[in-house]
Amino acid sequence: MKKILLLTVAISALFIMSCQENEENSTASIPINSQLIGKGSISSHSMPQQNIAITNTTQWNTFLTALDSTYNVSGSFTEINIDFNQYMLIVAFDQVYNNGGHSIDIVAIDESSQSINVDVEKLLQGNTTSVITQPYHIVKIPKIAKPIVFY
Numbered sequence: 001m002k003k004i005l006l007l008t009v010a011i012s013a014l015f016i017m018s019c020q021e022n023e024e025n026s027t028a029s030i031p032i033n034s035q036l037i038g039k040g041s042i043s044s045h046s047m048p049q050q051n052i053a054i055t056n057t058t059q060w061n062t063f064l065t066a067l068d069s070t071y072n073v074s075g076s077f078t079e080i081n082i083d084f085n086q087y088m089l090i091v092a093f094d095q096v097y098n099n100g101g102h103s104i105d106i107v108a109i110d111e112s113s114q115s116i117n118v119d120v121e122k123l124l125q126g127n128t129t130s131v132i133t134q135p136y137h138i139v140k141i142p143k144i145a146k147p148i149v150f151y
Contacts, residue, residue, distance in 0.1 A: 029110035029117060034139035037089060038077040041103075041133040042067075046096045051120055051150040054089040055143070057082075063091070077138070088143045092120045092150075094135040101127030104135040115147045 047067060054060050060082060082089065094104035103124035110117045120137075 029112040032109040032111055032116065032141050032144075034090070034106070034109055034141045036078055037082075037138040037140050039103075039137045040076065041100070041135045043131060043133050046134050047093050047136070049093055049095045051092045051118070052090075053116075053148040054091060056084045060084070060089065079140075082140060084143070086143055087140045090118055090139050090141060090148070092118075092137045094122065096132060096134045097126060098130075098132060099126050100129030100131045100133050101125070102133055102135045104137050106137045106139055109139070109141055111144060111146070115149045116141075116144055118148060118150045120150055 054063060060080075064080065090106055090109065092104045092106055094102065101124055103122060105121050105123045106118060107121050107123075108117075108119040110119075122135075124135075
């Protein structure tokens with residue numbers, strides 16, 4: 001009887017230690033709320049295809065200047081005066097397409113212990129509209145001092 005009890009205690013202890021180790025090694029992530037700055041397509045000229053984080057006013061002004069030199073899109077943004085002490089921007093620009101109906105979508109932003117993970121997908125794959133388009137999506141999130149990883 002003592003052997004069975006001792007064996008049960010030993011197995012239980014191993015199971016508890018295994019569960020604690022799995023909890024410590026888990027890479028749980030926390031969703032980050034974002035605010036839309038702009039989403040749509042430009043059609044007159046292309047920006048580089050890119051996924052970037054903009055973390056200061058200089059980067060933002062350079063980006064706006066490049067964008068506005070080809071297409072006056074900043075007028076359609078929800079805001080352009082960003083407080084970069086509190087926030088940063090996540091920007092996704094897709095490639096140029098020869099037809100309409102495309103999108104690029106920031107579908108999730110999560111914070112893990114090591115990084116900020118941004119899930120970018122192409123939810124709309126195009127249609128037969130004969131127009132040159134380049135989809136973009138820009139959101140604002142709280143400023144967090146971790147590397148940004150795009151998926």
